[in-house]
Amino acid sequence: MTDVRTRFAPSPTGYLHIGGARTALFNYLLARRLGGKFVLRIEDTDQTRNIAGAAEKLMEDLRWLGLHWDEGPQVGGEFGPYRQSERVERYRQAAGRLLDEGKAYYAMETREELEAMRAAAMKQTGGFRYRRPANPPSEAQARRAREEGRPVVVRLAMPERDFVVNDQILGDVQIGADELSDFVLLKADGWPTYHFAVVVDDEDMRCTHVLRGQEHLMNTPNHLALQEALGYRRPVYAHLPIILNTDGSKMSKREKDKAVRTALSAALKSNQIDEARARELAGVDGDAFDGWRAGETQLPADGLERLAREIAVVVPEIDIHDFRKSGYLPEVIVNFIALLGWSPGDGREKMTLHEMAAAFSLDRIGRTNAKFDRAKLLSFNLDACTAASAERNLEGLKDFVAVNADTPLRGLDDGVLRELIRSCAGFRTYRDIEYKAGALFVPDDRLRYDADAVRKNLLKSDGTGLKVLREIVSRLAQQQDWSAAALDALVRDFAERSGVGLGKVAQPLRVALTGSTVSPTISDTLHLLGRERTLSRIERALRAADSFSSGQGAAPR
């Protein structure tokens, strides 16, 4: 029996998408389960869509997930090169063979002509198929046309018969000859199409199993026909169900634009931001911006991010990198997406990569599309973080900081990070830690005060909150032992002596110290902030509140 070889073959158009990650994962798991090899191949045959550096980002995302490939870019292997852009000669050679054998032929319609043919056919029969003319252009005619600047492509002469895809998940799927077209092998620019490159490479790289998204199912007859024409072996096919958004639409990068677009419309209406500023943040010109606003285009990732931050909209995570930036653990992502379409069948849900590899099999992959439920992912991540060792959490939090250039947690030493992990226990993602404790590490003059929080906890009922602050500040000023335990005792003692509940002390303090009603337990908040900043922040809050009550201004900014 030949060794099992699976592959993941993304095109470098951006970060690794969640759907792509699941495809990669299943290929990885199958290879591991069967003791085979997992190959990575970069499909960069569309020169107009390739994005510089995207392949490297993709590989970084795969590595972050722990999906290490046995062969491919950066690691090598005996069947390379593993980037299609470096294999163009190989495709031309294969095409030449098909041409010689009369299994492929030249075609020279322009895009406009093809579009017209397609439109006419759509109207008549509801489907367009390109069929080999009685006398396709000769080699010489093709050459002449090319010299004259006309587009010349090579198409496969599809056999006039039905094809059956023996799919490991879907069973036998029959596709009628009427549905098949003489598809393009080599484009006018001499580069191969996806269909062609895939078939040649899968053979060259000895791929035995092809696991890919169900959106490829209808492409498969093309690949089968090509394999037959070239005398190649036929890999085992398994088409995976598709991952959808909660609303049932296909989960795509567009979702991010959609979320920001909707939020921006509201923000513009409420004058939270003006259009010129929005456009500036988006970083595109007027026409491009209008096109985006109209829902026609997508914004560059960095512009979208700037805009989202400015209007404080939560952008849904779509790419693996988004989840990383949001503070998820890679092992959780991998576990969770495996469950989208697969289950071990014994009731287990929480599994490591290893455990999944041991349990994996094609016949336990489902046929129904799965909606991506972020709430469940969040819950998985919470459980994993709770169960993780202090070391793992430290590593995870540091990774979060590393990929978030603007986090206030940046630059903190490991000791503080550890304390944060402990005092924020119950966090669902590392971003929750930032949300809860970030204000502690913002420079005092950049601290933002939540107006509602100030009103409710400091100013209300004739300033009882402020009174507490004025009283406790002297106690704190005298305090030498700044350990959390000592501070806890201090606060409790203060509350008891004052005859008020802890909440009446903690909340005003919290608001004065952090500007909001959310922070770690008050003793941890004081401890983490340190003596000096605690005192300076309280002073600051008192000063600002005084000016407020004497009618001089609003809450401190």
Next chain:
RNA sequence: GCCCCCAUCGUCUAGAGGCCUAGGACACCGGCUUUUCAAGCCGAGAACAGGGGUUCGAAUCCCCUUGGGGGCGCCA
């Protein structure tokens, strides 16, 4: 429009003709706990899309309808 795939709680799923009064997880709802936010604890509700068959017996098999998804590129 044409072709293909799919159909169990809101969501992910278990279920391969009797083990199903349909199990689990997340979410939701109610309660408890509580110095904030989370977290935690206890409890409840919640599904076989509809209609025909086959069978002693159907969530499981077949057909139709409906619904959802995918494809119909010199994109991958």
